[in-house]
Amino acid sequence: MPMSLRLDAETERLVNRLARTRRQTKSEVLREAVRALAKEQQTSRSGPTLHDAIAHHIGCFDSGGMNLSAKTGRRFAALLAERARGRRPR
Numbered sequence: 001m002p003m004s005l006r007l008d009a010e011t012e013r014l015v016n017r018l019a020r021t022r023r024q025t026k027s028e029v030l031r032e033a034v035r036a037l038a039k040e041q042q043t044s045r046s047g048p049t050l051h052d053a054i055a056h057h058i059g060c061f062d063s064g065g066m067n068l069s070a071k072t073g074r075r076f077a078a079l080l081a082e083r084a085r086g087r088r089p090r
Contacts, residue, residue: 005030
């Protein structure tokens with residue numbers, strides 16, 4: 001599919017040099033560059049997640065008897081109901 005691309009002078013020189021040294025067309029050089037960037041981006045996203053980083057901490061803290069996780073569903077529903085009525089949550 002044809003596409004038009006504007007390059008600054010330095011980038012054009014780089015593409016020309018790469019095409020010459022690799023014995024490829026400029027289009028082939030640019031296609032490979034785009035594929036490499038896409039692969040790099042995909043690889044960086046597939047690394048460890050935040051959950052992976054803190055998993056060893058989950059469930060090992062004590063709230064000091066405050067029962068912070070007790071009835072969270074009911075508390076959250078009440079919070080949403082208060083917001084829907086236009087009141088600020090307590």
